[in-house]
Amino acid sequence: MASTLVQKKFKNILDDTLIKEIENIGKIASFQKDDIIIDINQPLKHIPLLLVGNIKILREDLDGNELLIYFLEAGETCTMSLTCCMGTTKSKIRAVAEKDSTLIMIPVDKMQKWFHENTSWRNFILESYQTRFDEMLDAIDNIAFMKMDERLYKYLINKTKLHDSNIILVKHQDIAEDLHTSRVVISRILKQLENENKIKLSRNKIQVLEL
Structure with missing residues (x-):
């Protein structure tokens, strides 16, 4: 092997x-x-x-x-x-x-x-x-130079490329740790991105809609 x-x-x-x-x-x-x-x-x-x-x-x-x-x-x-x-x-x-x-x-x-x-x-x-x-x-x-919402969205896009899937299995806390911020901030911005129809949120799962 x-x-x-x-x-x-x-x-x-x-x-x-x-x-x-x-x-x-x-x-x-x-x-x-x-x-x-x-x-x-x-x-x-x-x-x-x-x-x-x-x-x-x-x-x-x-x-x-x-x-x-x-x-x-x-x-x-x-x-x-x-x-x-x-x-x-x-x-x-x-x-x-x-x-x-x-x-x-x-x-x-x-x-x-x-x-x-x-x-x-x-x-x-x-x-x-x-x-x-x-x-x-x-x-x-x-x-x-980038605002946190821009950093987060870029992070999600990179994740989809890494896993070759537009569905990401990840916890909000894990994202917060990767981006060196709080879970509350990440949850708020994720909700904002969902309202902008860029992503769809589920429990411990994020679907990126715009690729």
Whole structure:
């Protein structure tokens, strides 16, 4: 199964020799929805390549409040964990399974070796950095320049793309934590969006109407 998944997700990204090495040395790890995959201040000995599922990457303030930075999809890796690995430091992020997910874990020393010796891996890592950098800039812009109703609606749109469905199974409290605000604010804005015929609300379920 691991071999098939790695081939499927990375055959057009990494060369065949590297894919075989990943299959041989990588360790498969499975997580259920809401499981913590990497935690803040956790020493990192492996880097994750996501084979199945989605992962959300979060930062935490001094009061323990979380802020969503970006999502990972199958065929991607977390560049913030890569940065920590290269500096042999502890994790500065929390990675949480958005839904049931399967990863293959690669030893840190291999990551560094491949970066210098394998062109396909180096290109994959550099492109991942660029993608994540753009997403973090987007997150900063959202916080700095967008009103909460705009941020929330964009969040919902991104969720529909992530899950390939216009129906989102999520609690108002979970959205509030992702957007670093209160549940009351989220519930009020969701009701406003429903009145604008942009969404339809049900218990722990939101249907996005305008796509």
